Amino acid sequence: MQASRKLLLASIIVGMATTATADWDSFWHHKKVAMHNCKIDYLRNQSWPQPFLEHDAYKVRGPFETMANNGWRLHNTLSHEVFRPDDSILTAVGRNRVQWIATQTPANHRHIYVLQAATPEDTQRRVASVEEALAGLATVGVPPQVYVTAKVPTMASGEWNAQLSRKRREQMVAPKLQSDNTGTN
Numbered sequence: 001m002q003a004s005r006k007l008l009l010a011s012i013i014v015g016m017a018t019t020a021t022a023d024w025d026s027f028w029h030h031k032k033v034a035m036h037n038c039k040i041d042y043l044r045n046q047s048w049p050q051p052f053l054e055h056d057a058y059k060v061r062g063p064f065e066t067m068a069n070n071g072w073r074l075h076n077t078l079s080h081e082v083f084r085p086d087d088s089i090l091t092a093v094g095r096n097r098v099q100w101i102a103t104q105t106p107a108n109h110r111h112i113y114v115l116q117a118a119t120p121e122d123t124q125r126r127v128a129s130v131e132e133a134l135a136g137l138a139t140v141g142v143p144p145q146v147y148v149t150a151k152v153p154t155m156a157s158g159e160w161n162a163q164l165s166r167k168r169r170e171q172m173v174a175p176k177l178q179s180d181n182t183g184t185n
Contacts, residue, residue, distance in 0.1 A: 114127055
């Protein structure tokens, strides 16, 4: 029993002696790296949260920019109602919409989306009609690009929207102030 203890103690001492060897340069190298990392950590902590604010703000603004772009796309889509059904030529309302998009929308949103017709030939006639209307306008800067889209804009009558708003207001719970139950005056 005692011999096994001495043997165990001797093996531990020998094991520690062999693993604790290191030359002088490796000690200073690791110390320099550790001090450098400590300095970097200190500087990061001192400047926090400034380096991360811009990235966070960009990520927060992203969905709102997408919604705004989708709204402009919806607004600038020329649907079936602004084309004559027999020959797919722009109506007067359609020409007014094209003029408004070409002259009044912000420059980065000046794109005209033409809703795809039942046949490719009708779609080409629609695009040609829109480009002809654009050619007759005096625009400042680059004229709007014309794109074909298959995404049908959601539209409803003003009467239906007003009825929906009225129903929503009627079903709204009346606001109430909470009574003061704290026991103080």
